[in-house]
Amino acid sequence: MWEQVHQALRESLHRAVFKVATLLPGVLALVVALLVSILIGWILAAILRRILIALRFDARVERSGVVNISDWSSAKTPTFLATRIVFWATVVAGLFVGIAALDASLSSGLSAYVVTYISKIVAAVLLLIVGAIIARFLSRSVLINGVNMNVQHARLLSLGVKWLVLVFTAAMVLDHLGIARGIVDLGFGILFGGIVLALALAVGLGSRDLVSRSLERDRHKTPPDEDVVRHF
Template identity: 35%
Template sequence: MAEMIFERLTHTLEEFVAMVVDFLPRLLAMLIVVILGWFIAFVTRFVIRRVLALLKFDAFSEKSGVTQTLTRVGLPPPGELVARVVFWVIWASFMVLGLSVLGIATLQEEISRFFQFVPHIFVALLILYVGFWAAHFFSRAALLAAVNANFPLARLLATFVQLGIAVLAVTMAFDQLGLAKTAVLIAFSITFGAVMLGLAIAFGIGGRFVARRVLEKQLIEREPEKDEKEASPL
């Protein structure tokens, strides 16, 4: 009886040692992959920073207003943001690769899903960049046009344009990442619809006389107004 127990224990111990002997090199390989990944990510981040500095990416982003938009929400300038994102994506990819070296069968599917997901991160980043650029550009264009036309709510109009485009860009980025797809789309639709309805009601009630004047100006042939007799300052 004691012999049997001893034999079983020895067998288990041998199996455990065999498992450890089998697992340790894989663990070591994983650690090497992770450390190598960190090193590659570090070097890539350095290279990206340099290349973007040479391309004057941050100067362009500042001119186009993307930097200001990001700074407003507590994010670094776009060049630094890209470098950091690339660093983490590369390192995370190597970490996931390291996990796959361990050979844990249940993780394999998740790992392959992760690698399929990586391109979406970059597309989402691109969407956000272009979206923020467009938001700032069109907001500035709207502000200039409104100020030069002596429109009384110029700032409000510009803010509305900027927010609208930025929210649209964020929604598209989330959609690209597949995060809370339906919820984000519904939230966007409700918000957009509500704002439009609110504006329509506000204009309908508060600005009905303005609307009437605008329509009359467009549809009815009229006498020149007093200020039209004044010269253009050219």
């Protein structure tokens, strides 16, 4: 009986060692691919930085670009952002090559899954950027138009619009990445519905007197200055 136990243990150890021995080249390939991609990324980023500085890329983007990058990027300069993108893209590519090597030794569908997920992450980042730009544009539009329409709480409205768009974008991003999809859908529905209901109640009940006073004031208001002052 001890003979059989001993044999079973030997076979198990053999299988484990064989597995590790099979996996080791893949892990090594992953590490090498990662290190090489970091090196290549660093070189590419350095070359790109020099080229962009020589081309005065920052000044050009600032003058001709519709979007002010510094508002949504911590990098502060478009050159820094571009070099960072190139560096990390190279590292991610190296990581993918390494995972493919590891995957070959594992003979599983890991690399296919990672590729699919990376494309989702890229799309999610783009969604986030576009959402941030739209949020900023809309909040400024609401703020400026609100001030020009003499709305006293224009800043609050602008802030509300900004966060509404950002929350909406975040929900879209999480949904796209497939993270807690059910919770996001439910949470967003409750939040959005709650905001609309709260606004409806606030206007319908809380601000009833305010609205009636405002309407009364409009009815009895004196002619505006524009009757005396002509702008054009």
